[in-house]
Amino acid sequence: MAVQSLPSETDVLVIGAGPGGYVAAIRAAQSGLDVTLVEKDAYGGACLNVGCIPSKALITAIDIAHDADHAGHMGINAELDVDLAGMIDWKDGVVNQLTGGVEKLCKGNGVTLVDGTAAFTSDRAVRVTQDGTELGSISFDHAIVATGSRPAELPGFAFDGEHILSSTHALELKSLPDQLLLIGAGYIGMELSTVFAKLGVDVTVVEMLDQVLPGYERDIARVVRQRAGDLGIDFRFGEGADSWEETARGVRLFTVTEDGDRSEYPADRIVVAVGREPVTDTLGLGNTSIEPDDRGFVPTDDQTQTDAERIFAIGDVAGEPMLAHKASKEGEVAADVIAGDDATLSSRAIPAAVFTDPEIATVGMTEAEMKEAGQEPVVGRMPMRASGRALTLDETDGFVRVVAHGSTETILGAQLVCPDASELVAELALAIELEASLEEVASTIHTHPTLTEAVMEAVANARGEAIHTLNR
Known part of the structure; x- marks a missing residue:
């Protein structure tokens, strides 16, 4: 349980304990700063409680049941009894373990935790309330807004939880x-x-x-x-x-x-x-120098700083791309800048994943984007039907595509739609971040039989050197 006796002042005030806020708080505390983290709902934010983690837990459980029920061609015949309530309970257990871990990590790093809602009264102070009761005010040297987002409603379709x-x-x-x-x-x-x-x-x-x-x-x-x-x-x-x-x-x-x-x-x-919309209605932004954009997001620069000199904004509330891992990285950048480091956020290699069937993952530029930028791309592609590992998984839909600069062969983007695309994209994100060439990735020996070989083959295909798919 978080403390309810508020500190009157703090070096860094973080509003919101999602994947951006709690990371920012921990990083700032590790730099020796006095940090107070205010959270009005649940530690871990939307991602851990109602988004990324619970949805992926359910997807995993449901995929196990679905695959078992459709494996007759493999010689597997099962009579399934899916207990949805039990599945939800297991999902909730995963969520509780992770959210409890967030609170322990914050406390272990010396972060002061406060349950409540923080609203700005100026560019240097907030008022904290809990269930309508005012707990007091906190003045700060710097603040980090990490209040996240919520599901957007359609006009005439207000959420009622029933219909x-x-x-x-x-x-x-x-x-x-x-x-x-x-x-x-x-x-x-x-x-x-x-x-x-x-x-x-x-x-x-x-x-x-x-x-x-x-x-x-x-x-x-x-x-x-x-x-x-x-x-x-x-x-x-x-x-x-x-x-x-x-x-x-x-x-x-x-x-x-x-x-x-x-x-x-x-x-x-x-x-x-x-879609989702930013959560800013409880922040009291009208009492600050911050001017949200026409969609309600808080504009920031590449150091996550807002129009208010001492207030930073990270994660979904700062706009697209609305990704948990982007929020975490922004949290590190904000904390480092406040601590005096010259940190910036690079948007060159921020991967994104969709956990559909099959999964989708993208990073960097597409072929069309390169052409629009006046660059001549070279493209390599590996269909999963040619992957030995994909065949053994009985998951052969989709492909891996790599986009590189036509003359330098520097890898600039990748698009994957295949099993475990969310895992495979990490290698290509690293390649883009390190400005690796097609040759460097193609010459790296990849384990056989694995899905990562599809990355190697796609890169080799871009050079006309693929072995397990026809070169274009």
């Missing part, structure tokens, strides 16, 4: 609906639709654009879309959610196209997965 669910609500269901509607085919919508489809739920996804995973290259999205179709997920593209009504059975969703055509879909529940 209209956020991603958080969806991860807490103790019983399965027969029919589920998801609004949005972005990464959250695709992860959740896959999870429920594998559990036997009849899933329909409504997306106003013309493809899944808007923002990703079409050939990558196509692989995930095909697998989702195999799972029985029904997609309704070009339709926007207009309104809904409660029915005797559950809900009815009404959609409309750009041409005004209307459709309706019955279901038990609706999950709205249309």
Whole structure:
């Protein structure tokens, strides 16, 4: 339990104990600074409590059940009994272990923890309240805002936890609906639709654009879309959610196209997965020199500093890309700058992953982005159907693609859609960060049989030297 007697002043005040905030607090304390961390909900933030960790725990458990139930061609025949409530309890145990570890790490590094909500009263002080009761004020030399984000609502679709669910609500269901509607085919919508489809739920996804995973290259999205179709997920593209009504059975969703055509879909529940918005409404930013942008995010420079000289902002509240690992790195940068180091955040090699089936991972530039920048790229590709390890895993959909500078052969980007893409991308992120060449990665001996060989082959393919796939 965090302390409830507030310090009157502190060197560094951190608001929010998510993957950005707690990392910033620990790093600042390790530099010898007096650090106070204020958290209004749960240590670990959205990522550990209602996002990254619980969703990936459920994806793992559900994949085990689904794979076992579809392994007859391997000579494996199993009669499954999936206990969703037990699955949720296991997921909660993973979350509790990690969030408890965050609190212990902070205390072990000398960080003062305060349960409450911090709101700025000036550029140098905050007022802290708890359940409407004022605990007192804290003045600071520097502050780091790390309040994160929350699921965005659609007008007319306010989350009620019964009929209209956020991603958080969806991860807490103790019983399965027969029919589920998801609004949005972005990464959250695709992860959740896959999870429920594998559990036997009849899933329909409504997306106003013309493809899944808007923002990703079409050939990558196509692989995930095909697998989702195999799972029985029904997609309704070009339709926007207009309104809904409660029915005797559950809900009815009404959609409309750009041409005004209307459709309706019955279901038990609706999950709205249309993105996330920054949490700034409790911060009292009007009492500071900070001016949020038109979407509510807090603008920062490459040292995470805001318009207020002594206030920094990190993680989702500071804008895209909204990634936990980016937040953690920003937390380190903010703490180091406050401690007097000349640290900056490099955006050249920030990987991103989507835990769909198969997984997606990207880092650096795409071929199209290089051409738009006036550079001539060279591209290498390795299909997973040519990977021995992928065949032994019975997971041969997708590919690894590497993009490099045409003349220097410096690796500048990679896109993966394949099993364990979230793990494989680390090698390519390191290559980009170190400005490695195609030859350097291709000449590195990779373990056989592994999926990492697909990275080696894609790099070699870019040089016209691949062995296990035809060179272009």
